[in-house]
Amino acid sequence: MTVTRRQLLKTSLGVSLAASLPLPLLNAWADESRQASTLPLAIHSQEGPHRLDVEVAETVSQRQRGLMEREHLPEARGMLFRFESEQPAGNAFWMYRTLIPLDIAFINGEGRIVAINTMQPCASDTPRECPAYPAGASYHAALEVNAGYFAERGIQVGDCVSVPALAGFCRPDA
Known part of the structure; x- marks a missing residue:
């Protein structure tokens, strides 16, 4: 040629x-x-299973970007942040360049929610001026959804999160 x-x-x-x-x-x-893949996820609480479709952030760059600059997140959607190893209790998420309020559930290696925080958008153009939201407990994954989602459905610490496609996390209590 x-x-x-x-x-x-x-x-x-x-x-x-x-x-x-x-x-x-x-x-x-x-x-x-390398867009994040989307998977179905279920949260098992006293009020029954709550199903979401979640984007899975597995790479460092996907986790760093998260839900930044999104103006809307549909009600039954979220983002699951997966880590290769257990993250220390002091590791935190922040809301720099995130436009919508979010709830975050930190999930341990057995698939149980170990902490829940509500995070407000940060209007600052300076990242260091945005508050950090630490888990307060070690975790293997974190799930972000619209603010109020967990409270409205009675989801709380100790509830089980399962991701069937990953054969993962926990089995709900019988």
């Missing part, structure tokens, strides 16, 4: 343009191709 001058010029301009872009912008473009 012979390369024409036009193809060579296009390729060289594309490489030059990509090389001149800031690394965070290139990473953002790369992340767009």
Whole structure:
């Protein structure tokens, strides 16, 4: 195959343009191709199972982005943050560039909710001015949903979270 001058010029301009872009912008473009997968999830409480479709944030970049800059989250949706190893009780989530109030449930390795917080959007343009919301207990995953979701459904610490597609977390009490 012979390369024409036009193809060579296009390729060289594309490489030059990509090389001149800031690394965070290139990473953002790369992340767009690695969208979080969506899975069904159930929270088993005294009031019955509550089903959600959740985006799963498994990579560092997906977890860092989370639900930033979203103006709306449908009622039966959320985001599940999965970690490879147990996270210390002092590890926290924050609401920098997050536009909607959220509830967060921290989930231990057995699939039980160990802490619940309500987080308010942070209007500051400076990340260090946004409050942090630590779990207060070690955890393996965290689930973010619209603020008020857990209270409205009687979901509380000790309830069971299951993700059938991951064969995961806990089995609800009989």
